[in-house]
Amino acid sequence: xxxxxxxxxxxxxxxxxxxxxxxxxxxxxxxxxxxxxxxxxxxxxxxxxxxxxxxxxxxxxxxxxxxxxxxxxxxxxxxxxxxxxxxxxxxxxxxxxxxxxxxxxxxxxxxxxxxxxxxxxx
Numbered sequence: 001x002x003x004x005x006x007x008x009x010x011x012x013x014x015x016x017x018x019x020x021x022x023x024x025x026x027x028x029x030x031x032x033x034x035x036x037x038x039x040x041x042x043x044x045x046x047x048x049x050x051x052x053x054x055x056x057x058x059x060x061x062x063x064x065x066x067x068x069x070x071x072x073x074x075x076x077x078x079x080x081x082x083x084x085x086x087x088x089x090x091x092x093x094x095x096x097x098x099x100x101x102x103x104x105x106x107x108x109x110x111x112x113x114x115x116x117x118x119x120x121x122x
Contacts, residue, residue, distance in 0.1 A: 002090075005089045006089075009068070009085065010082050011027060011080070011081055011082060011084075012081060021102070026042070027069050029066075034056070036055060036094060037054050039053070039115065039116040039119045039120070042088075052071045052109075052115075054067070055089070056096050060098050090119075
């Protein structure tokens with residue numbers, strides 16, 4: 001399995017929008033050109049986790065901030081702000097798109113997470 005891109009960074013506080021719809025994320029700054037929704041791996045505290053990852057802007061929310069937003073597929077813990085993580089993008093699921101409302105975004109995130117779980121054999 002080849003790695004499309006590797007990103008390293010420290011987690012930063014977000015607005016907890018993902019958490020509010022059932023998909024909490026770890027967020028790190030990202031200023032690169034690549035964007036989309038991906039399946040990937042995250043290395044956190046010497047552990048490897050599969051994840052669904054949004055990389056780039058968030059057109060349904062604010063269309064400004066470029067982030068790497070990571071939803072760990074099997075995680076129930078908390079991560080302190082400033083924790084260093086490494087993200088490996090493994091497969092692109094889709095392009096970033098703007099949804100007509102937050103509910104449509106939530107439905108698509110559910111499909112993205114299901115795809116990532118299938119990819120990871122969950």
